[in-house]
Amino acid sequence: MDDHVRPHRVVVVGGGFGGLYAARVFRRRPVTLTLIDSAGQHLFQPLLYQCATGVLSEGQIAVPLRRILKRHENVECLRATVTGVDPAGRLVAARRPDGSTLRIPYDHLIVSAGLGQSYFGHDEFARFAPGMKTIGDALTIRGKILDAFEMAESLSDPVQRRRWLTFALVGAGPTGVELAGQIRELATQTLRDEFRHIDPEDARVLLFEGGPAALASFGPKLSARAALALDKLGVELYLRSLVTRVDETGIEVKAADGTLTHYAAATVLWAAGVRAPGLAGALARATGAEQDRVGRIKVTPRCTIPGHPEIFVVGDLMALEGLPGVAEVAMQSGRYAGLCVRDVVEHRPRERKPFRYRDLGSAAYLSRGRAVFSFGRIRFSGFVGWVVWLFVHIAFLTGFRNRVGAVLSWAVTFSRGGRRERATLEPVPGPAGEGEEP
Ligand SMILES: Cc1cc2nc3c(=O)[nH]c(=O)nc-3n(C[C@H](O)[C@H](O)[C@H](O)COP(=O)(O)OP(=O)(O)OC[C@H]3O[C@@H](n4cnc5c(N)ncnc54)[C@H](O)[C@@H]3O)c2cc1C
Numbered sequence: 463m464d465d466h467v468r469p470h471r472v473v474v475v476g477g478g479f480g481g482l483y484a485a486r487v488f489r490r491r492p493v494t495l496t497l498i499d500s501a502g503q504h505l506f507q508p509l510l511y512q513c514a515t516g517v518l519s520e521g522q523i524a525v526p527l528r529r530i531l532k533r534h535e536n537v538e539c540l541r542a543t544v545t546g547v548d549p550a551g552r553l554v555a556a557r558r559p560d561g562s563t564l565r566i567p568y569d570h571l572i573v574s575a576g577l578g579q580s581y582f583g584h585d586e587f588a589r590f591a592p593g594m595k596t597i598g599d600a601l602t603i604r605g606k607i608l609d610a611f612e613m614a615e616s617l618s619d620p621v622q623r624r625r626w627l628t629f630a631l632v633g634a635g636p637t638g639v640e641l642a643g644q645i646r647e648l649a650t651q652t653l654r655d656e657f658r659h660i661d662p663e664d665a666r667v668l669l670f671e672g673g674p675a676a677l678a679s680f681g682p683k684l685s686a687r688a689a690l691a692l693d694k695l696g697v698e699l700y701l702r703s704l705v706t707r708v709d710e711t712g713i714e715v716k717a718a719d720g721t722l723t724h725y726a727a728a729t730v731l732w733a734a735g736v737r738a739p740g741l742a743g744a745l746a747r748a749t750g751a752e753q754d755r756v757g758r759i760k761v762t763p764r765c766t767i768p769g770h771p772e773i774f775v776v777g778d779l780m781a782l783e784g785l786p787g788v789a790e791v792a793m794q795s796g797r798y799a800g801l802c803v804r805d806v807v808e809h810r811p812r813e814r815k816p817f818r819y820r821d822l823g824s825a826a827y828l829s830r831g832r833a834v835f836s837f838g839r840i841r842f843s844g845f846v847g848w849v850v851w852l853f854v855h856i857a858f859l860t861g862f863r864n865r866v867g868a869v870l871s872w873a874v875t876f877s878r879g880g881r882r883e884r885a886t887l888e889p890v891p892g893p894a895g896e897g898e899e900p
Pocket residue numbers: 475476477478479480481498499500501502503504505506507508509510511542543544545574575576577594595636637739741776777778779787788789790792824825826
């Protein structure tokens with residue numbers, strides 16, 4: 463087809479915050495946009511922990527990209543996993559759900575494929591300690607948590623019961639802190655009157671952090687408040703503690719003084735560390751881009767790969783001036799990349815200024831009616847922090863129906879401790895361990 467008459471082709475890889483905000487700027491513009499995502503949905507990762515602990519359903523935090531973009535008539539959504547890029551031929555290679563491959567041409571490419579979980583060189587831990595990045599992870603964790611109470615209920619050996627009622631979490635960033643608090647609230651409020659042989663309130667939640675503080679990115683004052691709130695909830699916080707082993711028996715941790723301690727815990731959950739997906743390596747090899755320590759792609763101040771002004775990398779996968787891996791960075795950089803491409807398509811003479819991130823603050827949920835929020839020098843905690851948390855999350859949750867649904871679910875949980883989303887997958891039978899023979 464003649465280059466002068468065919469519309470400009472934009473390919474966006476990833477429908478998370480970065481990819482979605484990039485795609486949205488092309489509505490009614492003279493481009494054909496292909497949005498490729500391996501899950502085919504936009505996932506609101508900041509609320510994964512609420513899905514994992516039965517507050518929200520998977521449908522409330524994950525929305526099909528097709529539905530979000532149904533009125534963007536020039537956008538085509540494709541469920542496929544991008545495996546490589548050919549910058550010379552301007553093609554991306556992708557794998558469909560059935561394993562077959564396809565190639566998609568582009569004039570501009572925007573990559574926002576996010577980051578995966580890192581086990582700091584110990585991938586063998588993953589078998590016993592699932593991370594939390596996808597809907598599948600959240601449902602796996604939900605099943606593990608609820609099954610642990612079921613196991614404890616049916617065992618008579620107090621040592622085994624205690625092991626099943628011990629939950630060990632690794633990483634006291636927002637995800638670890640939020641998940642730890644929710645497990646305690648699940649045990650002390652939701653499940654309180656439902657069991658006959660165990661008292662769910664006996665559940666121990668251990669939270670291990672390698673650094674000197676929980677929620678360190680929120681500053682010392684909010685860190686201290688968070689530690690206090692965790693203590694009130696009954697979460698045991700272990701700082702400067704490095705995980706040395708995870709297996710079916712539990713977790714082994716090295717304290718700051720070098721002491722090794724083994725904690726018998728049937729449920730170990732991982733909320734620490736990130737690493738770039740395989741696609742980042744393929745992209746770096748194809749374009750000569752540099753990667754940082756965790757594999758993020760180093761980009762120019764215009765979010766492009768050096769020497770490739772037609773390829774943008776945004777969101778968590780972009781390494782630029784030490785910007786954090788948070789949703790706001792992804793939204794703003796995604797939108798910025800989209801606008802840069804739009805400038806080219808619409809032949810705007812002036813080049814857009816380099817990308818500048820505007821920090822709009824960050825929030826973490828601690829317990830019912832308590833959260834921390836920081837914005838520059840402004841710090842809120844307790845109820846005020848929680849109100850801010852609530853508004854921020856309602857504002858950014860995608861889709862009107864999801865917002866209404868989430869508010870109703872929160873009303874049930876916050877007022878009565880109820881959790882309506884406790885469906886789990888059938889457990890996979892494992893080797894018989896401590897079960898008693900009939
Ligand atoms: C549990 C958790 C809690 C968080 N809490 C907060 C919070 O409270 N506040 C905050 O600001 N941030 C939070 N974050 C971080 C925030 O979610 C990320 O910064 C944001 O999602 C990054 O957006 P992204 O578009 O770069 O990547 P993502 O949102 O991860 O999206 C990447 C997309 O790319 C797709 N994809 C990946 N590889 C491929 C491929 N090869 N081919 C096709 N598609 C692919 C994935 O399916 C996914 O849809 C949290 C993250 C997690 C995991």
